[in-house]
Amino acid sequence: MSIITQLLINGLIAGAIYALVASGFSLIYSVNKFVHFAHGATIAFSAYALYFLFSITGLNFWLSAILAVTFGALIGLGMNLIVYKELRKRKASSVILLIASFALLILLESLVLLYFGADVKTIGYINVAKGIEIFGAIITPLQIMIILVSLVLLVLLFLFMKKTKIGKAMRAVSDNKNVAEILGINSEKIYNWTFIIGSAIAGIAGVLIALEQNLEPTMGTGLIIKGFTAAIIGGIGSVPGAILGAFLLGFAENFGIWYLPSGYKDAIAFVLLFLFLLFRPNGILGIKKGGDK
Amino acid sequence: MIEAYFIHLLILIGIYIILAISLQLAMGFTGLINLGHIAFLGIGAYTSALLALAGWPFWIAFLLAGLIAAFFGFLLSIPTHKLKGDYLALATMGFSFVVYAILLNWTELTRGPLGIPGIPKPSLLGFSFSSNLSFLILTAVITLISYLIIKRLVTSPFGKVLESIRDDELASKTIGKNTFKSKAIALVVSAFFVGIAGSLYAHYITFIDPSSFTIIQLIPVLLIVIVGGLASLEGTIIATVVLVSIPEMLRFVGFPSSVIGPARQILYALILLLILIFKPKGFYGKVKL
Numbered sequence: 090m091s092i093i094t095q096l097l098i099n100g101l102i103a104g105a106i107y108a109l110v111a112s113g114f115s116l117i118y119s120v121n122k123f124v125h126f127a128h129g130a131t132i133a134f135s136a137y138a139l140y141f142l143f144s145i146t147g148l149n150f151w152l153s154a155i156l157a158v159t160f161g162a163l164i165g166l167g168m169n170l171i172v173y174k175e176l177r178k179r180k181a182s183s184v185i186l187l188i189a190s191f192a193l194l195i196l197l198e199s200l201v202l203l204y205f206g207a208d209v210k211t212i213g214y215i216n217v218a219k220g221i222e223i224f225g226a227i228i229t230p231l232q233i234m235i236i237l238v239s240l241v242l243l244v245l246l247f248l249f250m251k252k253t254k255i256g257k258a259m260r261a262v263s264d265n266k267n268v269a270e271i272l273g274i275n276s277e278k279i280y281n282w283t284f285i286i287g288s289a290i291a292g293i294a295g296v297l298i299a300l301e302q303n304l305e306p307t308m309g310t311g312l313i314i315k316g317f318t319a320a321i322i323g324g325i326g327s328v329p330g331a332i333l334g335a336f337l338l339g340f341a342e343n344f345g346i347w348y349l350p351s352g353y354k355d356a357i358a359f360v361l362l363f364l365f366l367l368f369r370p371n372g373i374l375g376i377k378k379g380g381d382k
Numbered sequence: 383m384i385e386a387y388f389i390h391l392l393i394l395i396g397i398y399i400i401l402a403i404s405l406q407l408a409m410g411f412t413g414l415i416n417l418g419h420i421a422f423l424g425i426g427a428y429t430s431a432l433l434a435l436a437g438w439p440f441w442i443a444f445l446l447a448g449l450i451a452a453f454f455g456f457l458l459s460i461p462t463h464k465l466k467g468d469y470l471a472l473a474t475m476g477f478s479f480v481v482y483a484i485l486l487n488w489t490e491l492t493r494g495p496l497g498i499p500g501i502p503k504p505s506l507l508g509f510s511f512s513s514n515l516s517f518l519i520l521t522a523v524i525t526l527i528s529y530l531i532i533k534r535l536v537t538s539p540f541g542k543v544l545e546s547i548r549d550d551e552l553a554s555k556t557i558g559k560n561t562f563k564s565k566a567i568a569l570v571v572s573a574f575f576v577g578i579a580g581s582l583y584a585h586y587i588t589f590i591d592p593s594s595f596t597i598i599q600l601i602p603v604l605l606i607v608i609v610g611g612l613a614s615l616e617g618t619i620i621a622t623v624v625l626v627s628i629p630e631m632l633r634f635v636g637f638p639s640s641v642i643g644p645a646r647q648i649l650y651a652l653i654l655l656l657i658l659i660f661k662p663k664g665f666y667g668k669v670k671l
Contacts, residue, residue, distance in 0.1 A: 123468070124468060124472065172655060172659070175659045176658065176659060179659070179662065181658070181662065182467065182670075182671060183467060183468045184415055184467050184468050184471055184671055185658055185662060185671050187468050187471055187472075188471075188604065188608075188654070188658065188671075189654075189655055189658050189659075191597075191601070192601070192650075192651040192652075192654040192655050192658070193651070193655065195598060195601055195647050195650075195651045196647070196648055196651035196652060196655070198647075199644040199645075199647040199648045199651065200644075200648065202643075202644040202647075203641065203644040203645065203648070206640075207640075310598075314479065321472075350487070352486065352487045352489075352494070353483070353487050355483060356480070356483035356484070356486075356487055359476065359479035359480045359482075359483050360480055360483075362476045362479065363473065363476035363477060363479070363480050366465075366469065366472055366473040366476050367461040367462065367465075367473055368461075370465075370469055
């Protein structure tokens, strides 16, 4: 019994983290219609920004966290303005944008590696707290916090997309860019906003992950593969789908290693990703990949 | 000293040429955006290394490396034959993750992250290619043969079928071409050559581990193909020589090796971004991606 609750809780924690990664990624995908792998680098940059500001410079924690999230949003916006916008101007295909995002991911990760070195870093803001016992399973206060922050953010994102003017414009551009432009929506401006908001969520993910796990220069690649897998499982281009996929992936990984050696944890995500791309590319929710051809 | 280094560089260039022209066959000529290319390199390298360590003669291990990689190329071609553009790119990338995860976790066979050390240098008919100069000659001969076969393939009528699939698959089907079979052949041949390149790599470096076959290692190959220009073999060869040599300059400027690794990645990623923005057809390319 306690093993099952523990696995459920572990799946929930992993799912909450993946949901933060996947929702921003999916938001950017649904509006911009290309795979923004460098989203992983945004997370890593925010995590390292927190490390730099809080652990090295010694700034106040909350100020450091806010700056790190802002920094993430700016990095995302910068990538859009410097690289993607230029490519769009030249009518680049989504494959070109995908390769460019990949190059950006490697570029940014290598910069982190060059500046901070390959060794693992820890923030150590929250002392290793004693876990709380729930039905025989252990969960730390930080992990509860991660799940709560994740849920609150996802609700806020949902409300933002439904209620605000920019959110509605985003959905319009996502649905049909040409019609949206005819109605007076500036699609380039909306692209910028998706990068700012998507990357800010990535920044928050980066801060939370930095508190929970160790920092490594390549952490972004690992995370974006998980976020991307979650998005594909749930139905790429749908933010709720990505969140559903994220929790499913979290559970699948944690229950999977009940049967398999723990080294296969990442392999579970890879195999799910491959199978979904081949046999159910529209994901569980079956949302058609909109906008192209 | 300089001479030995130069030979080392030429061997690397030879291996990269095989890697790049085989990707060119799939991506440039047939339009298959195969981001799983590097997985075939791993399959070839591990096949050859494990067989050679089990006492098999080099040339059998070498050919089997190509054949087994080709077999996986065939397996990959079946489920992916309907996918196009970025979805094909993503599915093949997923394939490379799966292969990486297997290399890392099937420790009974591959020793996992520890890698496989002590891979013997190749020997043929009693002659051992243990010196780097003799290995260079072997590499050069294999590179030349690979180039001639791929050149022959793409200039043949079959090559025209492949290009017609790249430009308009539906039209190609309409005039009665079996596009599924043609794409499968292109991928199988491409995988075969990557497999033998993997064998050369394994027997040259004499140590392999899964980290040499990640998607990050694909960036230089992808860069070479795009800089050289899609569907241009000559452009690819020039691009290989230039792009493999450039980061080596960093070594001569005297950067420590902890800087050279990331600096090399930064350089490649930057060149790739600039090329995509300002010269998406590459230098000798005929078609756009």
